[in-house]
Amino acid sequence: MTRHDGLQPGFSDPAVDAAQAFRAIMRAMARPGTIETVSHMAPPAPLSAAAGAVLLTLCDAETPLCLAGAADCEAVRTWITFHTGAPFREAAQCSFALGPWAALTPLSAYPVGTSDYPDRSATLIVETPDLAPHGAVLRGPGIEEEAHLSLPETAAFRHNAAQFPRGLDCIFTCGDRVAALPRTTRVEGA
Amino acid sequence: MKDTPDFDADRRAWMGLIACAPAGRVAALLDGATARPAFVWLRAPEFGSAMVQGRTGASGAPFNLGEMTVTRCALRLTGGEVGHAYLQGRRRADAEAAALVDALMQTGAAGDLRAHILDSLAAEAEARRETRAGKAAATKVDFFTMMRGEA
Numbered sequence: 001m002t003r004h005d006g007l008q009p010g011f012s013d014p015a016v017d018a019a020q021a022f023r024a025i026m027r028a029m030a031r032p033g034t035i036e037t038v039s040h041m042a043p044p045a046p047l048s049a050a051a052g053a054v055l056l057t058l059c060d061a062e063t064p065l066c067l068a069g070a071a072d073c074e075a076v077r078t079w080i081t082f083h084t085g086a087p088f089r090e091a092a093q094c095s096f097a098l099g100p101w102a103a104l105t106p107l108s109a110y111p112v113g114t115s116d117y118p119d120r121s122a123t124l125i126v127e128t129p130d131l132a133p134h135g136a137v138l139r140g141p142g143i144e145e146e147a148h149l150s151l152p153e154t155a156a157f158r159h160n161a162a163q164f165p166r167g168l169d170c171i172f173t174c175g176d177r178v179a180a181l182p183r184t185t186r187v188e189g190a
Numbered sequence: 191m192k193d194t195p196d197f198d199a200d201r202r203a204w205m206g207l208i209a210c211a212p213a214g215r216v217a218a219l220l221d222g223a224t225a226r227p228a229f230v231w232l233r234a235p236e237f238g239s240a241m242v243q244g245r246t247g248a249s250g251a252p253f254n255l256g257e258m259t260v261t262r263c264a265l266r267l268t269g270g271e272v273g274h275a276y277l278q279g280r281r282r283a284d285a286e287a288a289a290l291v292d293a294l295m296q297t298g299a300a301g302d303l304r305a306h307i308l309d310s311l312a313a314e315a316e317a318r319r320e321t322r323a324g325k326a327a328a329t330k331v332d333f334f335t336m337m338r339g340e341a
Binding site for chain 1: 230272
């Protein structure tokens with residue numbers, strides 16, 4: 001008998017919810033440090049609602065996904081496969097990676113693109129226990145003066161920004177809130 | 191998935207029967223047999239198109255025959271059973287009934303449903319096939335050549 005007890009619904013209204021989530025992610029990415037809220041959904045544990053919304057909005061069968069740490073479990077894999085069809089790959093071949101910060105590091109494992117094709121890089125979806133507009137100082141495109149975001153560390157992001165135009169983009173998720181740190185943002189200590 | 195081959199074949203058979211039933215028939219049989227159980231949508235009914243492939247002589251190289259409209263949905267009963275439905279055309283209500291039958295066939299109600307729904311559908315499908323075969327047989331022409339010369 002097939003019993004997918006872990007199989008949860010995705011967006012309740014896929015077209016509208018995905019469009020709103022995409023808009024929220026785009027605003028977060030365009031203005032690094034701002035915290036956006038995505039529509040409520042209930043992905044399987046341990047995924048946060050925001051991480052679930054980001055996955056269902058951005059992933060499809062053509063985006064290899066790397067699950068790290070606690071996120072790499074059967075319920076999550078079944079849910080992602082059912083709703084997006086995204087294939088699961090190692091860190092070196094992924095275009096999206098999902099997990100807590102400790103499980104995602106070191107960042108050298110992920111593709112950063114090439115100088116000719118900087119878009120061939122990975123986007124990290126970082127599950128954080130806390131997301132608040134204080135802590136590390138962010139400067140760069142999309143930020144008028146400076147912005148603050150509670151980052152798990154700063155050295156890795158400084159190194160990431162130094163690789164520009166290559167590099168990784170990060171999306172931070174916590175509960176139903178989402179913030180982003182593109183590779184263009186310069187990170188300074190708190 | 192982790193299904194045993196036996197269950198797979200069985201499920202394929204009933205999903206095929208349901209998919210080939212005329213519009214509204216599965217819903218009518220389902221409502222006649224049992225009350226609809228509570229469920230949540232995993233994927234609400236949605237329309238799409240699927241490329242149908244054929245093989246010359248059923249065994250040659252595959253070729254694209256054409257696209258067909260498909261309605262699909264998936265739901266989960268409160269007991270955890272997941273039902274899927276893929277039907278031809280744009281038929282939301284039929285897809286819901288088909289997915290419900292698929293899910294209920296995995297519960298204790300399977301025997302009851304088989305008697306009330308699947309056996310009826312199988313008999314109707316067989317009757318349709320025989321009617322069509324009968325019509326075709328009526329137009330059959332036997333060609334033969336008269337013997338020439340001495341008998």
